[in-house]
Amino acid sequence: xxxxxxxxxxxxxxxxxxxxxxxxxxxIPGALLAEVAVSGAITVNGRPxxxxxxxxxxxxxxATTDSGGRFAIAVPASGFYTLRVYTPGGMxxxxxxxxxxxxxxxxxxxxxxxxxxxxxLGNRDRTRLSRYSLDKEELRRFPGVYxxxxxxxQSLPGVSPATPVGVSPTANLTSQLKAAGISIGxxxxxxxxxxxxxxxxxxRGSRFFLDGFLLPYPFHLGDQASVVNxxxxxxxxxxxxxxxxxxxxxxxxxxxxxxxxxETITKPSGHFNLAFFLSDxxxxxxLYDSEGVKIYFxxxxxxxxxxxxxxxxxxxxxxxxxxxxDYADGQFKIGMKTTAHEISLLYAGARDRLRYTQAVAQADKxxxxxxxxxxxxxxxxxxxxxxxxxxxxxxxxxxxxxxxLRWQLxxxxxxxxxxxxxxxxxxxxxxxxxxxxxxxRIFNFEILDNRLEKQAFYELEAEVVKKHLFLxxxxxxxxxxxxxxxxxxxxxxxxxPNTPSFIDTINRLISxxxxxxxxxxxxxxxxxxxxxxxxxxxxxGGFRITPGIRSDYYSLSRDHGSGPRLGVEYLFEQTKTxxxxxxxxxxxxxxxxxxxxxxxxxxxxxxxxSDHAAGGIEQQxxxxxxxxxxxxxxxxxxxxxxxxxxxxxxxxxxxxRDFVERLDSIIETPLEARPLFYSNEGSGGSHGxxxxxxxxxxxxxxxxxxxxxxxxxxxxxxxxxxxLTEDERTEFNRRTFGKTLFFYHRFGPLQYLQYDDGHExxxxxxxxxxxxxxxxxxxxxxxxxxxxxxxxxxxxxxKYADNVPFTPIVDAERIGxxxxxxxxxxxxxxxxxxxxxxxxxxxSVRLDHFDNYEWGYANWFIELINVYGHQNPEKENFxxxxxxxxxxxxxxxxxxxxxxxxSRRLPLLNAGLEMRF
Numbered sequence: 027x028x029x030x031x032x033x034x035x036x037x038x039x040x041x042x043x044x045x046x047x048x049x050x051x052x053x054i055p056g057a058l059l060a061e062v063a064v065s066g067a068i069t070v071n072g073r074p075x076x077x078x079x080x081x082x083x084x085x086x087x088x089a090t091t092d093s094g095g096r097f098a099i100a101v102p103a104s105g106f107y108t109l110r111v112y113t114p115g116g117m118x119x120x121x122x123x124x125x126x127x128x129x130x131x132x133x134x135x136x137x138x139x140x141x142x143x144x145x146x147l148g149n150r151d152r153t154r155l156s157r158y159s160l161d162k163e164e165l166r167r168f169p170g171v172y173x174x175x176x177x178x179x180q181s182l183p184g185v186s187p188a189t190p191v192g193v194s195p196t197a198n199l200t201s202q203l204k205a206a207g208i209s210i211g212x213x214x215x216x217x218x219x220x221x222x223x224x225x226x227x228x229x230r231g232s233r234f235f236l237d238g239f240l241l242p243y244p245f246h247l248g249d250q251a252s253v254v255n256x257x258x259x260x261x262x263x264x265x266x267x268x269x270x271x272x273x274x275x276x277x278x279x280x281x282x283x284x285x286x287x288x289e290t291i292t293k294p295s296g297h298f299n300l301a302f303f304l305s306d307x308x309x310x311x312x313l314y315d316s317e318g319v320k321i322y323f324x325x326x327x328x329x330x331x332x333x334x335x336x337x338x339x340x341x342x343x344x345x346x347x348x349x350x351x352d353y354a355d356g357q358f359k360i361g362m363k364t365t366a367h368e369i370s371l372l373y374a375g376a377r378d379r380l381r382y383t384q385a386v387a388q389a390d391k392x393x394x395x396x397x398x399x400x401x402x403x404x405x406x407x408x409x410x411x412x413x414x415x416x417x418x419x420x421x422x423x424x425x426x427x428x429x430x431l432r433w434q435l436x437x438x439x440x441x442x443x444x445x446x447x448x449x450x451x452x453x454x455x456x457x458x459x460x461x462x463x464x465x466x467r468i469f470n471f472e473i474l475d476n477r478l479e480k481q482a483f484y485e486l487e488a489e490v491v492k493k494h495l496f497l498x499x500x501x502x503x504x505x506x507x508x509x510x511x512x513x514x515x516x517x518x519x520x521x522x523p524n525t526p527s528f529i530d531t532i533n534r535l536i537s538x539x540x541x542x543x544x545x546x547x548x549x550x551x552x553x554x555x556x557x558x559x560x561x562x563x564x565x566x567g568g569f570r571i572t573p574g575i576r577s578d579y580y581s582l583s584r585d586h587g588s589g590p591r592l593g594v595e596y597l598f599e600q601t602k603t604x605x606x607x608x609x610x611x612x613x614x615x616x617x618x619x620x621x622x623x624x625x626x627x628x629x630x631x632x633x634x635x636s637d638h639a640a641g642g643i644e645q646q647x648x649x650x651x652x653x654x655x656x657x658x659x660x661x662x663x664x665x666x667x668x669x670x671x672x673x674x675x676x677x678x679x680x681x682x683r684d685f686v687e688r689l690d691s692i693i694e695t696p697l698e699a700r701p702l703f704y705s706n707e708g709s710g711g712s713h714g715x716x717x718x719x720x721x722x723x724x725x726x727x728x729x730x731x732x733x734x735x736x737x738x739x740x741x742x743x744x745x746x747x748x749x750l751t752e753d754e755r756t757e758f759n760r761r762t763f764g765k766t767l768f769f770y771h772r773f774g775p776l777q778y779l780q781y782d783d784g785h786e787x788x789x790x791x792x793x794x795x796x797x798x799x800x801x802x803x804x805x806x807x808x809x810x811x812x813x814x815x816x817x818x819x820x821x822x823x824x825k826y827a828d829n830v831p832f833t834p835i836v837d838a839e840r841i842g843x844x845x846x847x848x849x850x851x852x853x854x855x856x857x858x859x860x861x862x863x864x865x866x867x868x869x870s871v872r873l874d875h876f877d878n879y880e881w882g883y884a885n886w887f888i889e890l891i892n893v894y895g896h897q898n899p900e901k902e903n904f905x906x907x908x909x910x911x912x913x914x915x916x917x918x919x920x921x922x923x924x925x926x927x928x929s930r931r932l933p934l935l936n937a938g939l940e941m942r943f
Contacts, residue, residue, distance in 0.1 A: 066130025155606035156267025170870025176252030181807035183716035188229035216743035217799035226712025226741030227278025230617035237285035239430035255326035268610035271559035277636035301938025325358035377425035424453035544625035587613035602646035628702035665708030673770035714739025831859035838910035863899035882943035895931030
């Protein structure tokens, strides 16, 4: 099909679907009885009232005030209504007229009498420094993310995605697989895979919580969407610096997602959303509300189908190496609240399945075969071996199911929380074993990553001195049962005589490689963490001071860490200027089973540590504009790094296979210098400056709102490993050939190795700081919305980020060739992480139209993602079949954020209809 025909076909299908969606929206029956939406602000003694709950008594609609005391709320029609304002001190009723376009300015008395003698709302954390809060209205219909609310966190200062985002398996087997010869890649790495990076932290160093319960992973594969439905998100708090002591076991930051509760669920409501790439549904309602007892329910479900849509409508437009995952997720919460008690049950689950869907993969193979016949006469198509395809194996099937039960007691100036959680995670992902001599794939296999985690949590909060001193204390216990195993070992055909045979390779790996043997036999680890924390909040004059401490214990290495923290804020009432500063220390156990495995890792690893320090200034301008500037410096210690030298001498030989196959050897030599593969020698730091400017909408349905964020940061790491030149490595191998390591010890920067024949070696830590693998020096986001009226809204999101550094390929060594086929092994620069691909940036826009009816409203929308079709480079892929040619091999791989039509790149289109009742 010609480019012209492809483009016309796409354009015709687009307008046909758009007209169909528009017709559905216009033909929906119902009386045009639109709701009246208004905005307002609440103050006490001239100061904004933050985090107060407003409930309309007649309609049960509700809202929560933001940091400026502002709120937006809707009622069925114009008229007089009773507004109940709930605060930590009680409740006050106010009678006001609500009409279109009105702004409700509400001033409360300083002393608010409590109706029933208990805190209605409780004391939500009031931290401001290094905390960014987005409410439900700011998150809904966020442009460029398929309407996904949680993705909005990536537009905040100090937050960046890890790469490749959401595609890599959760377990990171880099060091072991390199040791086994399974992968051929860059000689240097100082990071692990994960979801997001907060201020230069590890990609695994931050945690996501839903309603106080830990989420196994926050985003679906391919970074397409979060695992939580939009309408199940009431708001998000992102802590990039010193976070509250109740959160722990994280060295980066915290993302806390607020779920529906008894206060937000005031009437039956829900929606059904049908779009090109996904459909979802949501429903919530108070099931019973009488005589001081309220029972409520909220539930949501979602299913995506990008592979099906693209393959059925326009397979030619799928870009190379596309990674569109099919996913499903669901959540529900049911609870009961009385005057002093609340009990709730929450469930969340998700499943992702990812495989390449590029329809032209076969054409690529045929192209390679044709080129092979030119480079290697006589090889041709018949001798073409598809296992040299450079596409990495990315077949991934992962899922989680988590359930949490919480009981809360609030008796006025004292409240308690008890909760428990069970979390099951399962992931299967593909890997391949390539010959280090030819680059050919010898066999494929799958890894099963299976986890069971349990949690118990208790927290006590007391108001010691009314409105001036609050104390919070509690404890937490987490238990982990983790398993890694190998499945579906499949031989690959070989066309290169230099490639070792499948049988010989398997036997050698089982016999000689501890990592492969552990995966082959199954690897399992159990451990637990226990924590205690205490924190105070002192409010006096314009000051807010929050001293605290958290103590964590990690059972595997019996490591203990105590992390103090302190936050200080001062508000100048007259100018609405706020000065902020904080410092804190945090601990987290190693993040992967492959690191702590008894069989193939280092179970003696200590917890990683980080120190956070930050300071800033915040200025409130009028009712709707706020600007904040922050500077920060983070220090990281005891980072887990790959360490080929680290051994534990005089360790018992406990491998089960050895007891069966090598019992005589164990009896003769029961102890060994056991390789540990990892150590805590890594260190690093990051520092930067952040700008955040946010504009709230003056009216709920009209006007301009949005935010601008900018981050300039510099992050480095030092693995503290000896760097040997090629000649030094060759000479070291010659001196130690045939010897068995007997004793190992590290003396600061020096490492001492003694072998079984008495031979000694000394190694020196001549490593140096390098750019962090996930460093992005400059990042910026602009989010804009404009409401023309109650029916039309336009939004846009432009993002920019420097690409991450990498070690470039500078040449390739040719192997073979005499038998008809040549293989090229890449050679990397000695200047590690010295190159970057071009920056990533894109513009996305979204247009929403609302039709209001007696039963609710219909929202039809059109979203263009990557409007100008920019190719965002992701990484470089080297093809082992061809020599190194700068600009051609390695070849740049791009993100799947566009559609292809010949040489044209088109934006991704997402359109649909949301029905809300």
